[in-house]
């Protein structure tokens with residue numbers, strides 16, 4: 001088993017992410033099938049994290065304080081109430097908090113706070129520790145980690161995958177999992193119909209440094225224009241813009257301003273914190289913004305891509321369902337709505 005990575009493993013979108021496991025608060029109208037998948041994966045996280053920690057010998061800092069979603073004005077509160085009713089109608093466990101109740105949980109929240117939702121099941125994990133642990137577990141299990149080794153193309157013979165080419169060499173393989181994130185559409189060698197319809201969705205993020213012994217906050221906090229995820233080492237991840245700009249790698253003044261202003265309106269005390277990182281990442285967004293998992297219709301080619309804004313959340317269920325598919329050729333019910341063939345144009349009989 002080998003993993004080909006043209007840079008350093010886990011340093012794509014998975015490095016830029018905030019690590020929120022937010023199946024509940026991410027729920028949007030019209031995405032019921034995705035909500036089921038997100039919730040199933042969310043439920044798997046505690047066991048997955050424990051197994052990964054055992055296999056890698058390191059912690060991934062799964063934090064289970066839950067998430068607060070804020071309304072800072074009366075208009076915001078009306079929108080928040082709409083979200084709250086929608087989440088409750090889907091059976092998501094959310095609690096409505098007055099400003100005073102929210103401030104009991106997070107004392108540094110803005111004095112202008114109007115109301116908040118508390119979502120006890122929307123946790124977070126340190127995604128950088130997760131990818132580091134995954135690479136350790138992979139090599140410990142005998143996997144060959146080939147970093148700085150780009151895949152030039154997938155090799156095919158008589159309509160089936162026979163391996164891949166990298167640096168002029170052919171690496172034979174019975175099965176290839178296409179998991180190149182926002183670049184998944186660009187991998188050469190596949191027939192056009194087999195290229196997953198994935199585009200990059202740019203996200204700018206930054207990190208502030210809190211005193212880990214006296215952090216400004218413990219929960220993940222979502223405000224109108226920014227969310228904040230506090231790490232145990234004191235880093236406060238502030239994210240993220242959502243931009244349709246292809247692979248534009250630039251941080252912009254407007255992007256940083258929106259994030260800092262959004263975070264500052266929620267927790268004014270961030271104003272004193274040093275900025276320790278700014279970064280752009282590219283979410284792999286599919287045509288319907290849902291992942292593309294499992295069967296490709298081509299012998300030997302399996303998809304694990306298109307995870308868009310929930311790739312960290314969806315890690316456990318993707319790992320389980322893709323492994324199951326490779327071992328048995330069966331598609332788990334949970335991922336059946338996310339097969340690639342949903343994009344095929346059907347001609348009327």
Ligand SMILES: Cc1cc2nc3c(=O)[nH]c(=O)nc-3n(C[C@H](O)[C@H](O)[C@H](O)COP(=O)(O)OP(=O)(O)OC[C@H]3O[C@@H](n4cnc5c(N)ncnc54)[C@H](O)[C@@H]3O)c2cc1C
Pocket residue numbers: 004005006007008009010011012013014015016017018019020021149150151152179180181182183187202203204205239240241280281282283284304305306307308309310311312313314
């Ligand atoms: C700012 C931001 C915040 C986010 N926050 C969250 C969050 O809080 N929670 C959550 O669940 N999700 C979040 N996401 C989404 C999540 O990060 C992605 O869905 C997930 O990381 C996608 O993982 P991936 O492995 O498919 O892609 P990536 O992590 O991008 O990995 C793809 C890898 O493929 C490699 N590659 C590409 N082409 C080739 C080639 N030809 N040969 C070899 N290697 C190649 C790349 O170098 C890259 O390392 C966020 C994303 C962004 C950008």
